[in-house]
Structures are given as C-alpha cells and as structure tokens.
Amino acid sequence: MTHSIPISPIESWVHKKISAPGARLTREALTRYQMARVQETLDHALERSPFYKKAWRTFAGKKIKAPSDLHDLPFTKPEDIQNAPLGFLTVSQDEIARVVTLNTSGTTAAPKRIFFTEEDLELTVDYFAHAMADFVSAGETVTIFMPGDKPHSIGQLIRDGLNRIGVEGIVAGPVSDPHKACGLIANTGAACLIGIPTQMLHLARTHRKSAAPGQNIRSVILSADYVPRSMAQAIESAWGCRVFDHYGMTEMGYAGGVACRGECGYHFREADLYLEIIDPASGRPVNDGEPGEVVFTTLTRKGMPLIRYRTGDKARFSPHPCPCGTVLRRLDPVLGRTTGGMSLKNGSVLTLPELDEALFSVPGLLNFTAELSGDSENKGETDILRISLLTVPTATATARYTARQQVAHIDTIIRAMDDGALSLAELSTDCRPRGTTGMVKRTFTDNRSPRQQIWKR
Incomplete structure (x- = not known):
C-alpha cells in the first residue's frame, strides 16, 4: 500500500x-x-x-x-x-x-x-x-x-x-x-x-x-x-x-x-x-x-x-x-x-482546556487568566467566573466582545448558567508594550475555598 x-x-x-x-x-x-x-x-x-x-x-x-x-x-x-x-x-x-x-x-x-x-x-x-x-x-x-x-x-x-x-x-x-x-x-x-x-x-x-x-x-x-x-x-x-x-x-x-x-x-x-x-x-x-x-x-x-x-x-x-x-x-x-477542573455548584466541572479552545480562537488574544469566586450577595450559592484577557493593542475591544460570546457558548457554562449556578462577570483586558510580553502561563484559580487552588498551563 x-x-x-x-x-x-x-x-x-x-x-x-x-x-x-x-x-x-x-x-x-x-x-x-x-x-x-x-x-x-x-x-x-x-x-x-x-x-x-x-x-x-x-x-x-x-x-x-x-x-x-x-x-x-x-x-x-x-x-x-x-x-x-x-x-x-x-x-x-x-x-x-x-x-x-x-x-x-x-x-x-x-x-x-x-x-x-x-x-x-x-x-x-x-x-x-x-x-x-x-x-x-x-x-x-x-x-x-x-x-x-x-x-x-x-x-x-x-x-x-x-x-x-x-x-x-x-x-x-x-x-x-x-x-x-x-x-x-x-x-x-x-x-x-x-x-x-x-x-x-x-x-x-x-x-x-x-x-x-x-x-x-x-x-x-x-x-x-x-x-x-x-x-x-x-x-x-x-x-x-x-x-x-x-x-x-x-x-x-x-x-x-x-x-x-x-x-x-x-x-x-x-x-x-x-x-x-x-x-x-x-x-x-x-x-x-x-x-x-x-x-x-x-x-x-x-x-x-x-x-x-x-x-x-x-x-x-x-x-x-x-x-x-x-x-x-x-x-x-x-x-x-x-484532574484539575473546577467543580461548579450544579455538579458539572469546568476545565482549562474548555476555556482554551474557546478563547484562543479569538483574534488578537495572546493569553488569559481565569478565576472562580463565590457570590457573597447570594450566600455563596452562585459561582462567579472572571476572565482577564491579554491582547494585542489593536484588538482590545473586539477581543473582549468576541471572547465573551465564545465563553458563553461552552456547554458546561451554558448548563451552569441555566441552573443558576454560575454567572459570568464582565471580561477585563490588558494590552502591554511589545517588550513586556506577560508570557506567564495561563492560570485557572479557585478562590472559593480558604485553600486556594491554582491550575497552570
């Protein structure tokens, strides 16, 4: 053959x-x-x-x-x-x-x-x-x-x-x-x-x-x-x-x-x-x-x-x-x-690879960090997902909009939001001069428990 x-x-x-x-x-x-x-x-x-x-x-x-x-x-x-x-x-x-x-x-x-x-x-x-x-x-x-x-x-x-x-x-x-x-x-x-x-x-x-x-x-x-x-x-x-x-x-x-x-x-x-x-x-x-x-x-x-x-x-x-x-x-x-995914309030697990596939398709995105925290106003019954984007200077606004759309279409996030177990905070952006790359590994941090967990890539 x-x-x-x-x-x-x-x-x-x-x-x-x-x-x-x-x-x-x-x-x-x-x-x-x-x-x-x-x-x-x-x-x-x-x-x-x-x-x-x-x-x-x-x-x-x-x-x-x-x-x-x-x-x-x-x-x-x-x-x-x-x-x-x-x-x-x-x-x-x-x-x-x-x-x-x-x-x-x-x-x-x-x-x-x-x-x-x-x-x-x-x-x-x-x-x-x-x-x-x-x-x-x-x-x-x-x-x-x-x-x-x-x-x-x-x-x-x-x-x-x-x-x-x-x-x-x-x-x-x-x-x-x-x-x-x-x-x-x-x-x-x-x-x-x-x-x-x-x-x-x-x-x-x-x-x-x-x-x-x-x-x-x-x-x-x-x-x-x-x-x-x-x-x-x-x-x-x-x-x-x-x-x-x-x-x-x-x-x-x-x-x-x-x-x-x-x-x-x-x-x-x-x-x-x-x-x-x-x-x-x-x-x-x-x-x-x-x-x-x-x-x-x-x-x-x-x-x-x-x-x-x-x-x-x-x-x-x-x-x-x-x-x-x-x-x-x-x-x-x-x-x-x-292991390494974050368990949400509805029992589902959100993983860093899910965020990766959604976010790295966004034009102008260079890197990101994500964190989960509890909602103090709702007695901790809802998780809050916060994402910070590192972008090229010319793509900040469009990247923030596109990234939110991409994240909102992740199946795990859709189910958790429908169940009232998760809310998605406004995405923040950061663009740095060319010589300061911010080339740290992307992280997914769990801030909901006294013992903080940080998953790095």
Whole structure:
C-alpha cells in the first residue's frame, strides 16, 4: 500500500533499535521487545532501586510475557518521587549527569527531582535526531525557544540532535522580548521553530508573516504544554505554516512522541517507553478509542527507571491506523489533565482546556487568566467566573466582545448558567508594550475555598 504522507521516521528508528527482522517493523515484534524490556526493567529496579526493592518486594520473580501481565503491578505515583527521589536511583549519584527539579502546578506538594545519566540523555538526543528528520533537512536552521542555559537542558539536547542530521539548531531560550525573537528568526532564516505554545502564538499574532519572521518558516513544533487546536490554527493562519505537537514530560526523559505529517496524534519512541491508557478511577486498562490516564514504563532508562508511572494526563489510543501508514501506535492529542477542573455548584466541572479552545480562537488574544469566586450577595450559592484577557493593542475591544460570546457558548457554562449556578462577570483586558510580553502561563484559580487552588498551563 502506498501513502501520500511519508511514514513517520520514528518507525524505522524503532525498527533499527530493537533489531527486529524483516523489511518493515511489525506490531508483534515490537510487543515482544517491549515485554522483554519491561521484564528487565522490573528485575533491575527490584534489585537496585531502594524504593522498588522495599515497596514492590512481593513482585520479585514476577514474569512479564504479555501486556496483561502488567495489570496487577502497582502504579508509581508522582508523590512517590516527591517523598523520596533518591529511592528511585539504580546507580550511584556519581553517575548522574543531570538533575531536574520540577514544581507541581496546582498543589503545595514538594517538588519532584528527576535524575539522568549520560546514557539516558543520549537516548533523548538520538530520538530528537530521528524525529526532527520529518520536518527539516540538512543545511536548514531551526530556532529553539526552549530553556537552554544549562548543560543537558532541553534546548541543548534538541540542538545536539539536530546537529547529527546536519541541521543548525539555535538555542534562543524562552521568549522574553518578541521583537528581538522575531528579529532572530528573520536573521537566521529559520525553516522551523520549536517553542512553548502561548509564546509562539504571541509571536504569530504580534509579528505576522509579512513582518519580521520572514518567509522561510515551514513548520512550528509546539512543546512543553497542552496545545488547543484553536491555538495551532491561529499560528498556521498567521504564518502560513504547519503546526505540529510534541508530547513529552521530564519524567519520560523530556521526549515522548510527536505528530507526523498526518497531524492526527503522536507517534512515540516505543523502543524506550511502553504506554498504557487506564481508567483513572479503577486503574484498569481501557479499550483503544476510550479516553483515560496516560501511564508509562521506561524500557531503557539506566539511572532512574519508572514502572507504570501515572502522568495525570488524559488521552486515548486511536483505534484507527495513521494516514502515514506506520505500525506505531497513535496517541490522540492530549485532552488536558484527569484532574484539575473546577467543580461548579450544579455538579458539572469546568476545565482549562474548555476555556482554551474557546478563547484562543479569538483574534488578537495572546493569553488569559481565569478565576472562580463565590457570590457573597447570594450566600455563596452562585459561582462567579472572571476572565482577564491579554491582547494585542489593536484588538482590545473586539477581543473582549468576541471572547465573551465564545465563553458563553461552552456547554458546561451554558448548563451552569441555566441552573443558576454560575454567572459570568464582565471580561477585563490588558494590552502591554511589545517588550513586556506577560508570557506567564495561563492560570485557572479557585478562590472559593480558604485553600486556594491554582491550575497552570
């Protein structure tokens, strides 16, 4: 069968890494490899990791031959790492090349510390070299608007991967000055940009294709955050390019999966990670096509292996083959967090992704914050939703009007307002000079209880 869309280069890379026979990778060969690696990871962790040795000691001798054999294994939870990060190490601290400290959005919990050896970081560089081959060619330039000021930071790992395929990677760091950033893009003639979604939207809406960025941008890869489809479409429209989504987290080794040219979900580094989708309430696996929580097991991590780690992210495996024709599984775009929505007085839950999809389609919008508070005049029986918009200077009035219309058409909000459980306050707007971007993460804050909750993106 021929495909008009090239097969994701991740497939041939995975095929080579697992040394599977045949001209093409097969799902059966990949599953056999993954189960063997899960077994090795489990045995290694039970022998060398203080956490797994103590907490999972009853699973010593457990045999993993099929995916169903994993289902009675416990989960590794974020709080396990928060409580005792050194307990996950299976090497001496002298072998650790990079330590990343992660603060947890929405809680006051202790931060997580994630450890990498040189070999672990090499796996990530190797992945970036092959994954990026779908978007750029030798001799081109990529501007990387990701953290890159420390050794082995994500920006440097992407750059190193690009260099291996003859592509120049310029690590610019997160955007602090959009005018300067667009000047850099124009001066380097970048064919591809990699950056944080709201920051790339800010560049696209304040410096359109006819201005500083020039005419060379073919693709933008968004990473480090959930990507609303409305945001991707706005960037595509502004710059006349294609937008692709990368899904990963530091616990995965930074890199997880990226969309191919079919733009319909992520193909994962399945030689390094085994993914499951579970019901977050029961912990049981769900069928392909059903949403649930993403869980992963590292297959090749040396310094800090993780087994059945609960990410808290909501997604689903697509039951349909990818248009590119790969045998790799396709994870549909992440739908947000399994928790993190705000419960309203009528029992419904309003989530940040719902607000994202509605608001980022508004022309001129750069970012927003939202908060829920109680209505003191109504004895707290009604919630009040307040939204503040960050806009380009020329769009303040129209953005405020359009945004209110968009928010008022969210199904969850319609039901809550019909039930008398929610009222929508007048939207406020803020437009700032070009050099002060306000590029903080968008937030959804619950001010109704004594213990404030803040959900960030």
